[in-house]
Amino acid sequence: MTSSTHVSGQSQTTGSGTTGVPLRLEVAVLPVSDAERAKNFYLNLGWRLDADIPAGGGYHAVQLTPPGSQASILLGTGVTTAQPGAGGGLLLAVDDIEAARAELMSKGVAVSEIFHDAGGSLGGGFIAGTASRATGLDPERRSYASYATFEDPDGNRWLLQEITERLPGRV
Secondary structure, X not given: OOOOOOOOOOOOOOOOOOOOOOOOOOEEEEEOOOHHHHHHHHHHOOOEEEEEEEEEOOEEEEEEEOOOOOOEEEEEEOOOOOOOOOOOOEEEEEOOHHHHHHHHHHOOOOEOXXXXXXXXXXXXXXXXXXXXXXXXXXXXXXXXXXXXXXXXOOOOEEEEEEOOOOOOOOO
């Protein structure tokens, strides 16, 4: 079976039926069991607190933004019907995965060992399971090819991905 990845040289990405209306990912919702505990976890990581709305009646929303990010997370009580810990696969792009891992660990976060895709593709962090993973940095230190994972206190999974050079159109 042959697989391939199409890399566009266009300065903007396009899709079929696109409109001229910009669609920006602004907030990802994370299901948590305890808004205060989750808020404190992310604040400990150095994330900016954008909003903390304890409206009562079982509703408490907290919005936080990772350093350098345009997008935020929204968590809390009564924010989603998803089970705590059901969030996953959220990606944090980092310039230096070794430094990012060390910083998270210095803050008490359990971070996986760094890994890459043993098959040589750039999808090692997005392949279900761990069978295709190899320990350590990508041998060629390619951008988009080295990963590590961690979880928040509810088990929402985060993927760190080292990106040192962006693909065309991804400035």
